[in-house]
Amino acid sequence: MARHIVAALAEIPSGSQKLVHVEGRSIAVFNVNGELFGISDTCPHQGGSLAAGATVGLTTSTEPGKFCHSRPGEFIRCPWHSWEFDLRTGKSWCDPRKFRARPYDLSVESGETLVAGPYVAETFGVSVEDQYIVVEL
Protein backbone atom coordinates (compact mmCIF):
# COMPACT_ATOMS: atom_id res chain seq x y z
CA MET A 1 0.00 0.00 0.00
CA ALA A 2 1.23 3.42 -0.87
CA ARG A 3 -0.30 6.83 -0.51
CA HIS A 4 -0.70 8.82 -3.71
CA ILE A 5 -1.49 12.48 -4.01
CA VAL A 6 -4.12 12.78 -6.76
CA ALA A 7 -4.90 16.51 -6.71
CA ALA A 8 -4.67 19.68 -4.71
CA LEU A 9 -7.93 20.21 -2.82
CA ALA A 10 -8.29 23.66 -4.39
CA GLU A 11 -8.47 22.06 -7.85
CA ILE A 12 -11.78 20.36 -7.04
CA PRO A 13 -14.01 22.86 -5.23
CA SER A 14 -17.44 21.88 -3.96
CA GLY A 15 -19.77 20.89 -6.80
CA SER A 16 -16.97 19.94 -9.17
CA GLN A 17 -15.24 16.77 -10.29
CA LYS A 18 -12.00 15.67 -11.92
CA LEU A 19 -10.54 12.67 -13.70
CA VAL A 20 -7.20 11.59 -12.20
CA HIS A 21 -4.78 8.82 -13.07
CA VAL A 22 -2.97 6.77 -10.43
CA GLU A 23 -0.80 3.78 -11.27
CA GLY A 24 -2.64 3.08 -14.51
CA ARG A 25 -6.06 3.45 -12.91
CA SER A 26 -8.52 6.14 -13.90
CA ILE A 27 -10.38 7.52 -10.91
CA ALA A 28 -13.24 10.03 -11.01
CA VAL A 29 -13.00 12.35 -8.00
CA PHE A 30 -16.03 14.35 -6.83
CA ASN A 31 -16.46 17.09 -4.26
CA VAL A 32 -20.08 17.03 -3.06
CA ASN A 33 -20.72 19.85 -0.59
CA GLY A 34 -17.20 19.53 0.78
CA GLU A 35 -17.29 15.73 0.99
CA LEU A 36 -14.90 13.88 -1.33
CA PHE A 37 -15.72 10.72 -3.24
CA GLY A 38 -13.62 8.64 -5.63
CA ILE A 39 -14.87 5.86 -7.93
CA SER A 40 -13.44 3.97 -10.88
CA ASP A 41 -13.95 6.18 -13.94
CA THR A 42 -15.05 3.53 -16.45
CA CYS A 43 -18.78 2.90 -16.45
CA PRO A 44 -19.34 -0.86 -16.02
CA HIS A 45 -22.18 -0.74 -18.55
CA GLN A 46 -20.54 0.35 -21.82
CA GLY A 47 -17.44 2.22 -20.69
CA GLY A 48 -18.40 5.91 -20.62
CA SER A 49 -16.12 8.16 -18.54
CA LEU A 50 -18.00 8.83 -15.29
CA ALA A 51 -15.90 11.94 -14.63
CA ALA A 52 -17.65 13.54 -17.63
CA GLY A 53 -21.11 12.88 -16.19
CA ALA A 54 -23.45 15.05 -14.17
CA THR A 55 -24.06 14.58 -10.44
CA VAL A 56 -27.69 14.34 -9.33
CA GLY A 57 -29.76 13.61 -6.24
CA LEU A 58 -32.43 11.03 -5.61
CA THR A 59 -36.11 11.68 -6.24
CA THR A 60 -38.53 9.11 -4.84
CA SER A 61 -42.29 8.95 -4.63
CA THR A 62 -44.30 7.09 -2.00
CA GLU A 63 -47.67 7.91 -3.51
CA PRO A 64 -49.02 9.94 -6.45
CA GLY A 65 -48.40 13.64 -6.01
CA LYS A 66 -45.78 13.21 -3.26
CA PHE A 67 -42.14 13.58 -4.16
CA CYS A 68 -39.07 13.50 -2.00
CA HIS A 69 -35.69 14.78 -3.11
CA SER A 70 -32.75 13.61 -1.07
CA ARG A 71 -28.98 13.17 -1.14
CA PRO A 72 -28.34 16.04 -3.59
CA GLY A 73 -25.27 15.47 -5.75
CA GLU A 74 -24.50 12.02 -4.33
CA PHE A 75 -25.12 10.10 -7.54
CA ILE A 76 -23.09 10.27 -10.72
CA ARG A 77 -24.98 9.87 -13.97
CA CYS A 78 -22.86 8.37 -16.78
CA PRO A 79 -22.45 10.86 -19.67
CA TRP A 80 -23.58 8.22 -22.19
CA HIS A 81 -26.65 6.28 -21.03
CA SER A 82 -27.18 8.05 -17.73
CA TRP A 83 -26.82 4.95 -15.58
CA GLU A 84 -26.62 6.25 -12.00
CA PHE A 85 -24.04 5.17 -9.43
CA ASP A 86 -24.16 5.90 -5.71
CA LEU A 87 -20.94 7.77 -4.93
CA ARG A 88 -20.91 6.31 -1.39
CA THR A 89 -20.87 2.68 -2.54
CA GLY A 90 -20.17 2.77 -6.29
CA LYS A 91 -23.27 0.62 -6.81
CA SER A 92 -25.61 1.07 -9.76
CA TRP A 93 -28.98 2.39 -8.60
CA CYS A 94 -30.96 0.17 -10.99
CA ASP A 95 -28.93 -3.02 -10.72
CA PRO A 96 -26.76 -2.81 -7.57
CA ARG A 97 -26.19 -6.56 -7.49
CA LYS A 98 -24.53 -6.80 -10.91
CA PHE A 99 -23.03 -3.39 -11.61
CA ARG A 100 -20.65 -1.45 -9.43
CA ALA A 101 -17.98 1.14 -10.12
CA ARG A 102 -15.20 0.48 -7.60
CA PRO A 103 -15.14 3.15 -4.87
CA TYR A 104 -11.83 4.53 -3.55
CA ASP A 105 -11.24 5.96 -0.07
CA LEU A 106 -9.92 9.47 -0.26
CA SER A 107 -8.50 11.64 2.46
CA VAL A 108 -7.39 15.24 2.72
CA GLU A 109 -3.99 15.95 4.14
CA SER A 110 -2.00 19.07 4.66
CA GLY A 111 1.10 19.78 2.64
CA GLU A 112 2.98 20.01 5.90
CA THR A 113 2.17 16.37 6.78
CA LEU A 114 2.86 15.19 3.25
CA VAL A 115 6.23 16.84 2.98
CA ALA A 116 7.23 14.65 5.93
CA GLY A 117 6.38 11.65 3.66
CA PRO A 118 6.12 8.91 2.67
CA TYR A 119 3.91 9.51 -0.36
CA VAL A 120 4.02 9.04 -4.14
CA ALA A 121 3.40 12.08 -6.32
CA GLU A 122 6.13 12.58 -8.83
CA THR A 123 4.10 15.09 -10.77
CA PHE A 124 3.19 17.26 -7.79
CA GLY A 125 5.15 20.01 -6.21
CA VAL A 126 3.76 20.01 -2.67
CA SER A 127 3.50 23.26 -0.84
CA VAL A 128 3.27 23.22 2.97
CA GLU A 129 0.48 25.80 3.03
CA ASP A 130 -1.95 23.81 0.83
CA GLN A 131 -4.19 20.78 1.27
CA TYR A 132 -4.14 17.69 -0.94
CA ILE A 133 -6.41 14.77 -1.81
CA VAL A 134 -4.73 11.43 -1.14
CA VAL A 135 -5.71 7.91 -2.13
CA GLU A 136 -4.14 4.79 -0.64
CA LEU A 137 -3.53 1.97 -3.13
Place this chain on the structure above:
Amino acid sequence: MSAVDQVLERQVQGDTRFQLVDCDIHPSLKHKKALHPYLEKHWRDHLDAYGSLAHCVYAGRGGPYPRFTPETARRDAWPPNGNPPGSDLEFMQVQHLDAHNVKFGILQPIVGANNARNTDLSAALCTATNDWQVDEFTSKDKRLKASIHIGAEDAELAVEEIERRAGDRNFAQIQLGSRSVEPIGRKRYWPIFEAAERNDMPIGFHVGGPSPYAPSPSGWPDYYIEDHHVLTHSAHAQVASMILEGVFELFPKLRIVMIEAGFAWVPSLGWRLDNHWRKMRSETPRCKRPPSEYLRQNVWFTTQPAEEPERREELRLLFDLIGFDRMMFATDYPHWDFDDPQRAIVMPMTPAERQMLFHDNAMNFYANLD
Protein backbone atom coordinates in the same frame (compact mmCIF):
# COMPACT_ATOMS: atom_id res chain seq x y z
CA MET B 1 -5.35 17.07 -19.46
CA SER B 2 -7.33 18.94 -22.12
CA ALA B 3 -10.62 17.55 -23.45
CA VAL B 4 -8.97 16.60 -26.74
CA ASP B 5 -6.08 14.85 -24.95
CA GLN B 6 -8.56 12.83 -22.93
CA VAL B 7 -10.35 11.83 -26.11
CA LEU B 8 -7.03 10.91 -27.75
CA GLU B 9 -6.17 8.77 -24.79
CA ARG B 10 -9.43 6.85 -25.16
CA GLN B 11 -8.71 6.50 -28.87
CA VAL B 12 -5.40 4.75 -28.20
CA GLN B 13 -7.25 2.29 -25.97
CA GLY B 14 -9.71 1.60 -28.81
CA ASP B 15 -9.84 -1.78 -30.43
CA THR B 16 -8.85 -1.58 -34.09
CA ARG B 17 -9.25 -5.22 -34.97
CA PHE B 18 -12.37 -4.74 -37.05
CA GLN B 19 -13.53 -2.08 -39.44
CA LEU B 20 -16.91 -0.62 -38.74
CA VAL B 21 -19.67 0.77 -40.93
CA ASP B 22 -21.74 3.01 -38.65
CA CYS B 23 -25.27 3.34 -40.03
CA ASP B 24 -26.37 6.24 -37.83
CA ILE B 25 -24.29 9.36 -37.20
CA HIS B 26 -26.02 12.66 -36.50
CA PRO B 27 -24.39 15.77 -37.91
CA SER B 28 -25.73 18.99 -36.45
CA LEU B 29 -25.86 22.65 -37.33
CA LYS B 30 -23.26 24.95 -35.76
CA HIS B 31 -25.99 27.52 -35.15
CA LYS B 32 -29.64 28.13 -36.00
CA LYS B 33 -28.90 29.87 -39.29
CA ALA B 34 -26.27 27.43 -40.53
CA LEU B 35 -28.48 26.41 -43.46
CA HIS B 36 -28.97 30.03 -44.59
CA PRO B 37 -25.96 30.03 -46.97
CA TYR B 38 -27.61 27.19 -48.89
CA LEU B 39 -31.03 28.85 -49.16
CA GLU B 40 -32.27 31.39 -51.69
CA LYS B 41 -32.84 34.91 -50.41
CA HIS B 42 -36.62 34.66 -50.33
CA TRP B 43 -36.46 31.59 -48.09
CA ARG B 44 -33.97 33.28 -45.79
CA ASP B 45 -36.32 36.24 -45.53
CA HIS B 46 -39.26 33.88 -45.03
CA LEU B 47 -37.52 32.09 -42.14
CA ASP B 48 -36.44 35.38 -40.55
CA ALA B 49 -39.98 36.76 -40.75
CA TYR B 50 -42.18 33.70 -40.18
CA GLY B 51 -39.94 30.87 -39.05
CA SER B 52 -40.84 27.32 -39.92
CA LEU B 53 -44.24 26.07 -38.77
CA ALA B 54 -43.56 22.47 -37.87
CA HIS B 55 -45.70 19.36 -37.93
CA CYS B 56 -45.01 18.38 -34.37
CA VAL B 57 -43.84 19.62 -31.01
CA TYR B 58 -40.45 18.03 -31.38
CA ALA B 59 -39.29 20.82 -33.66
CA GLY B 60 -36.96 22.35 -31.09
CA ARG B 61 -34.40 19.97 -29.63
CA GLY B 62 -32.95 22.71 -27.46
CA GLY B 63 -34.66 24.97 -24.93
CA PRO B 64 -38.31 24.00 -24.74
CA TYR B 65 -37.77 20.24 -24.81
CA PRO B 66 -34.18 19.21 -24.18
CA ARG B 67 -35.52 15.68 -23.63
CA PHE B 68 -32.91 14.15 -21.36
CA THR B 69 -29.53 15.72 -21.93
CA PRO B 70 -28.57 19.03 -23.56
CA GLU B 71 -29.01 18.63 -27.35
CA THR B 72 -29.96 14.97 -26.65
CA ALA B 73 -26.21 14.30 -26.67
CA ARG B 74 -23.58 12.39 -24.77
CA ARG B 75 -22.27 14.82 -22.19
CA ASP B 76 -18.72 14.18 -23.36
CA ALA B 77 -19.55 14.93 -27.02
CA TRP B 78 -19.38 18.73 -26.80
CA PRO B 79 -16.40 19.94 -28.85
CA PRO B 80 -13.86 22.09 -26.98
CA ASN B 81 -15.02 25.09 -29.05
CA GLY B 82 -18.42 24.87 -27.34
CA ASN B 83 -20.39 24.30 -30.55
CA PRO B 84 -23.18 21.69 -30.49
CA PRO B 85 -22.29 17.99 -30.46
CA GLY B 86 -22.06 16.62 -34.00
CA SER B 87 -21.33 20.02 -35.56
CA ASP B 88 -17.53 19.88 -35.45
CA LEU B 89 -15.99 17.50 -37.98
CA GLU B 90 -12.53 17.54 -36.41
CA PHE B 91 -13.85 16.54 -32.99
CA MET B 92 -16.12 13.88 -34.54
CA GLN B 93 -13.07 12.44 -36.31
CA VAL B 94 -11.03 12.19 -33.13
CA GLN B 95 -13.76 11.10 -30.74
CA HIS B 96 -15.60 8.72 -33.03
CA LEU B 97 -14.38 8.00 -36.59
CA ASP B 98 -10.72 7.40 -35.68
CA ALA B 99 -11.38 5.98 -32.22
CA HIS B 100 -13.75 3.30 -33.47
CA ASN B 101 -12.04 2.53 -36.76
CA VAL B 102 -15.08 3.69 -38.76
CA LYS B 103 -14.67 2.78 -42.42
CA PHE B 104 -17.90 4.46 -43.49
CA GLY B 105 -20.44 6.46 -41.49
CA ILE B 106 -23.94 7.26 -42.73
CA LEU B 107 -25.06 10.78 -41.81
CA GLN B 108 -28.66 11.11 -40.65
CA PRO B 109 -29.39 14.81 -40.30
CA ILE B 110 -32.25 15.71 -37.96
CA VAL B 111 -32.32 19.45 -38.45
CA GLY B 112 -36.03 20.17 -38.83
CA ALA B 113 -35.86 20.34 -42.64
CA ASN B 114 -38.45 17.64 -43.33
CA ASN B 115 -40.69 18.89 -40.56
CA ALA B 116 -42.00 22.13 -42.08
CA ARG B 117 -45.74 22.05 -42.88
CA ASN B 118 -45.14 24.35 -45.85
CA THR B 119 -43.91 21.72 -48.32
CA ASP B 120 -42.21 24.29 -50.60
CA LEU B 121 -40.21 25.53 -47.62
CA SER B 122 -39.57 21.95 -46.52
CA ALA B 123 -38.22 21.03 -49.97
CA ALA B 124 -35.92 24.08 -49.95
CA LEU B 125 -34.67 23.19 -46.46
CA CYS B 126 -34.07 19.58 -47.53
CA THR B 127 -32.05 20.71 -50.57
CA ALA B 128 -30.07 23.03 -48.30
CA THR B 129 -29.51 20.20 -45.81
CA ASN B 130 -28.15 18.00 -48.59
CA ASP B 131 -25.79 20.72 -49.87
CA TRP B 132 -24.68 21.38 -46.27
CA GLN B 133 -23.86 17.71 -45.58
CA VAL B 134 -21.57 17.61 -48.61
CA ASP B 135 -20.01 21.01 -47.94
CA GLU B 136 -19.35 20.55 -44.21
CA PHE B 137 -18.80 16.79 -43.92
CA THR B 138 -18.60 14.38 -46.86
CA SER B 139 -16.36 16.52 -49.08
CA LYS B 140 -13.92 16.87 -46.17
CA ASP B 141 -13.91 13.26 -44.96
CA LYS B 142 -14.49 10.47 -47.46
CA ARG B 143 -15.51 8.08 -44.67
CA LEU B 144 -18.74 10.02 -44.24
CA LYS B 145 -21.68 9.53 -46.59
CA ALA B 146 -24.69 11.81 -46.73
CA SER B 147 -28.39 10.94 -46.82
CA ILE B 148 -30.70 12.39 -49.45
CA HIS B 149 -32.95 14.20 -47.01
CA ILE B 150 -36.48 14.61 -48.39
CA GLY B 151 -39.92 15.66 -47.22
CA ALA B 152 -42.33 12.83 -48.02
CA GLU B 153 -45.51 14.91 -47.98
CA ASP B 154 -44.92 16.40 -51.43
CA ALA B 155 -43.77 13.33 -53.36
CA GLU B 156 -43.20 15.33 -56.57
CA LEU B 157 -40.66 17.65 -54.90
CA ALA B 158 -39.15 14.70 -53.05
CA VAL B 159 -38.54 12.88 -56.34
CA GLU B 160 -36.93 16.01 -57.84
CA GLU B 161 -34.46 16.03 -54.94
CA ILE B 162 -33.76 12.30 -55.30
CA GLU B 163 -33.03 12.78 -59.03
CA ARG B 164 -30.77 15.76 -58.27
CA ARG B 165 -28.56 13.66 -55.94
CA ALA B 166 -28.88 10.12 -57.26
CA GLY B 167 -25.72 10.18 -59.37
CA ASP B 168 -23.70 11.86 -56.61
CA ARG B 169 -21.34 9.47 -54.83
CA ASN B 170 -21.50 11.56 -51.65
CA PHE B 171 -24.93 10.04 -50.93
CA ALA B 172 -25.57 6.50 -49.65
CA GLN B 173 -29.33 6.46 -49.06
CA ILE B 174 -32.61 8.38 -49.10
CA GLN B 175 -33.69 9.43 -45.61
CA LEU B 176 -37.24 9.53 -44.27
CA GLY B 177 -38.63 9.71 -40.74
CA SER B 178 -40.56 6.74 -39.36
CA ARG B 179 -43.60 9.01 -38.99
CA SER B 180 -45.59 10.60 -41.79
CA VAL B 181 -48.95 12.32 -42.21
CA GLU B 182 -50.52 9.17 -43.70
CA PRO B 183 -49.35 5.53 -43.58
CA ILE B 184 -46.29 5.50 -45.82
CA GLY B 185 -47.45 2.61 -48.03
CA ARG B 186 -50.28 4.71 -49.50
CA LYS B 187 -50.34 5.57 -53.18
CA ARG B 188 -49.44 9.24 -52.73
CA TYR B 189 -45.95 8.20 -51.55
CA TRP B 190 -45.28 5.64 -54.31
CA PRO B 191 -43.31 8.02 -56.56
CA ILE B 192 -40.65 8.12 -53.81
CA PHE B 193 -40.38 4.32 -53.81
CA GLU B 194 -40.31 4.25 -57.60
CA ALA B 195 -37.46 6.78 -57.72
CA ALA B 196 -35.55 4.92 -55.03
CA GLU B 197 -35.78 1.60 -56.83
CA ARG B 198 -35.00 3.10 -60.23
CA ASN B 199 -31.87 4.79 -58.86
CA ASP B 200 -30.86 1.76 -56.78
CA MET B 201 -30.86 3.90 -53.62
CA PRO B 202 -32.01 2.34 -50.33
CA ILE B 203 -34.38 4.23 -48.04
CA GLY B 204 -33.55 4.66 -44.35
CA PHE B 205 -36.48 5.37 -42.04
CA HIS B 206 -34.98 7.07 -39.00
CA VAL B 207 -37.22 6.87 -35.97
CA GLY B 208 -39.25 10.04 -35.42
CA GLY B 209 -39.97 12.47 -38.20
CA PRO B 210 -42.79 14.72 -39.30
CA SER B 211 -46.28 13.89 -38.13
CA PRO B 212 -49.02 16.06 -36.69
CA TYR B 213 -50.33 13.28 -34.45
CA ALA B 214 -49.52 12.12 -30.95
CA PRO B 215 -46.80 9.46 -30.92
CA SER B 216 -49.01 7.03 -29.00
CA PRO B 217 -52.36 5.77 -30.37
CA SER B 218 -53.80 6.90 -27.01
CA GLY B 219 -52.48 10.43 -27.18
CA TRP B 220 -49.59 12.33 -25.68
CA PRO B 221 -47.47 10.56 -23.07
CA ASP B 222 -46.53 12.31 -19.81
CA TYR B 223 -42.89 11.34 -19.74
CA TYR B 224 -39.85 11.32 -21.98
CA ILE B 225 -39.20 7.66 -21.16
CA GLU B 226 -42.68 6.88 -22.50
CA ASP B 227 -42.25 9.17 -25.49
CA HIS B 228 -38.88 7.55 -26.21
CA HIS B 229 -40.49 4.13 -26.16
CA VAL B 230 -43.65 4.77 -28.23
CA LEU B 231 -41.53 6.14 -31.06
CA THR B 232 -40.83 2.58 -32.14
CA HIS B 233 -44.52 1.87 -32.77
CA SER B 234 -44.42 4.10 -35.83
CA ALA B 235 -41.82 1.76 -37.35
CA HIS B 236 -44.07 -1.28 -36.88
CA ALA B 237 -46.96 0.58 -38.52
CA GLN B 238 -44.90 1.78 -41.48
CA VAL B 239 -43.48 -1.67 -42.21
CA ALA B 240 -46.98 -3.18 -42.06
CA SER B 241 -48.32 -0.40 -44.31
CA MET B 242 -45.67 -0.95 -47.00
CA ILE B 243 -46.21 -4.71 -46.97
CA LEU B 244 -50.03 -4.66 -46.99
CA GLU B 245 -50.30 -1.87 -49.60
CA GLY B 246 -48.15 -3.99 -51.91
CA VAL B 247 -45.21 -1.59 -52.09
CA PHE B 248 -42.76 -4.51 -52.24
CA GLU B 249 -44.72 -6.18 -55.04
CA LEU B 250 -44.73 -2.96 -57.04
CA PHE B 251 -41.06 -2.21 -56.29
CA PRO B 252 -39.52 -5.61 -55.52
CA LYS B 253 -35.91 -4.42 -55.50
CA LEU B 254 -36.58 -1.75 -52.88
CA ARG B 255 -34.23 -1.88 -49.86
CA ILE B 256 -35.60 -0.42 -46.61
CA VAL B 257 -33.83 -0.02 -43.27
CA MET B 258 -35.60 0.88 -40.05
CA ILE B 259 -33.14 2.94 -38.01
CA GLU B 260 -33.12 3.24 -34.21
CA ALA B 261 -36.52 1.60 -33.89
CA GLY B 262 -35.52 -1.51 -31.94
CA PHE B 263 -35.82 -5.01 -33.40
CA ALA B 264 -37.27 -7.40 -30.80
CA TRP B 265 -40.69 -6.66 -32.31
CA VAL B 266 -39.75 -7.86 -35.79
CA PRO B 267 -40.35 -11.64 -35.41
CA SER B 268 -43.71 -11.07 -33.72
CA LEU B 269 -44.82 -8.59 -36.41
CA GLY B 270 -44.08 -11.21 -39.08
CA TRP B 271 -45.95 -13.93 -37.19
CA ARG B 272 -49.02 -11.79 -36.52
CA LEU B 273 -49.25 -10.39 -40.03
CA ASP B 274 -48.90 -13.88 -41.53
CA ASN B 275 -51.69 -15.09 -39.26
CA HIS B 276 -53.99 -12.22 -40.29
CA TRP B 277 -53.03 -12.57 -43.95
CA ARG B 278 -54.00 -16.25 -44.11
CA LYS B 279 -57.55 -15.22 -43.17
CA MET B 280 -57.92 -11.83 -44.80
CA ARG B 281 -55.60 -11.81 -47.80
CA SER B 282 -58.52 -11.28 -50.17
CA GLU B 283 -58.74 -7.73 -48.82
CA THR B 284 -55.22 -6.83 -49.96
CA PRO B 285 -54.62 -8.57 -53.29
CA ARG B 286 -51.41 -6.58 -53.94
CA CYS B 287 -49.85 -8.33 -50.94
CA LYS B 288 -49.41 -11.65 -52.71
CA ARG B 289 -47.21 -13.60 -50.35
CA PRO B 290 -47.09 -14.10 -46.57
CA PRO B 291 -46.05 -10.70 -45.11
CA SER B 292 -43.01 -12.17 -43.34
CA GLU B 293 -41.54 -13.00 -46.77
CA TYR B 294 -41.42 -9.31 -47.67
CA LEU B 295 -39.85 -8.59 -44.29
CA ARG B 296 -37.09 -11.06 -45.14
CA GLN B 297 -36.73 -9.75 -48.68
CA ASN B 298 -36.94 -5.96 -48.45
CA VAL B 299 -36.40 -4.80 -44.87
CA TRP B 300 -33.24 -4.40 -42.77
CA PHE B 301 -32.73 -3.09 -39.20
CA THR B 302 -30.07 -1.14 -37.36
CA THR B 303 -29.24 -2.28 -33.85
CA GLN B 304 -28.90 0.84 -31.71
CA PRO B 305 -30.20 1.19 -29.03
CA ALA B 306 -29.83 -2.56 -28.81
CA GLU B 307 -32.08 -4.56 -26.54
CA GLU B 308 -30.21 -5.72 -23.42
CA PRO B 309 -31.94 -8.87 -22.14
CA GLU B 310 -30.52 -10.30 -18.95
CA ARG B 311 -29.74 -13.61 -20.65
CA ARG B 312 -27.50 -13.02 -23.65
CA GLU B 313 -28.78 -16.13 -25.47
CA GLU B 314 -32.11 -14.35 -25.81
CA LEU B 315 -30.49 -11.52 -27.78
CA ARG B 316 -28.79 -14.10 -29.96
CA LEU B 317 -32.16 -15.80 -30.58
CA LEU B 318 -33.58 -12.52 -31.89
CA PHE B 319 -30.76 -12.23 -34.43
CA ASP B 320 -31.38 -15.81 -35.55
CA LEU B 321 -35.11 -15.21 -35.94
CA ILE B 322 -34.73 -11.96 -37.88
CA GLY B 323 -31.69 -13.14 -39.85
CA PHE B 324 -28.08 -12.09 -39.29
CA ASP B 325 -27.98 -10.77 -42.84
CA ARG B 326 -30.72 -8.23 -41.95
CA MET B 327 -28.93 -6.58 -39.01
CA MET B 328 -26.60 -3.58 -39.26
CA PHE B 329 -24.69 -1.93 -36.44
CA ALA B 330 -25.18 1.76 -35.62
CA THR B 331 -23.86 3.99 -32.84
CA ASP B 332 -26.18 7.04 -33.00
CA TYR B 333 -23.15 9.23 -32.27
CA PRO B 334 -23.24 11.82 -30.65
CA HIS B 335 -26.62 11.17 -29.02
CA TRP B 336 -26.93 10.10 -25.40
CA ASP B 337 -28.09 6.58 -26.21
CA PHE B 338 -24.94 5.89 -28.26
CA ASP B 339 -23.96 2.20 -28.53
CA ASP B 340 -20.24 1.53 -28.15
CA PRO B 341 -19.04 -0.88 -30.87
CA GLN B 342 -16.76 -2.67 -28.39
CA ARG B 343 -19.31 -3.03 -25.63
CA ALA B 344 -22.84 -3.20 -27.07
CA ILE B 345 -24.44 -6.39 -28.50
CA VAL B 346 -23.22 -8.71 -25.75
CA MET B 347 -23.92 -12.23 -27.06
CA PRO B 348 -22.14 -15.19 -28.61
CA MET B 349 -21.19 -14.50 -32.23
CA THR B 350 -18.89 -16.21 -34.72
CA PRO B 351 -16.22 -14.03 -36.40
CA ALA B 352 -18.20 -14.33 -39.66
CA GLU B 353 -21.41 -13.12 -37.98
CA ARG B 354 -19.56 -10.24 -36.34
CA GLN B 355 -18.17 -9.26 -39.71
CA MET B 356 -21.67 -9.26 -41.23
CA LEU B 357 -23.16 -7.21 -38.41
CA PHE B 358 -20.45 -4.56 -38.18
CA HIS B 359 -19.38 -4.37 -41.82
CA ASP B 360 -20.56 -6.61 -44.64
CA ASN B 361 -24.33 -6.15 -44.40
CA ALA B 362 -24.06 -2.36 -44.56
CA MET B 363 -21.46 -2.51 -47.35
CA ASN B 364 -23.93 -4.53 -49.41
CA PHE B 365 -26.98 -2.52 -48.40
CA TYR B 366 -25.94 1.09 -48.95
CA ALA B 367 -25.13 2.84 -52.20
CA ASN B 368 -21.69 4.22 -53.02
CA LEU B 369 -19.70 2.53 -50.24
CA ASP B 370 -16.63 1.57 -52.26
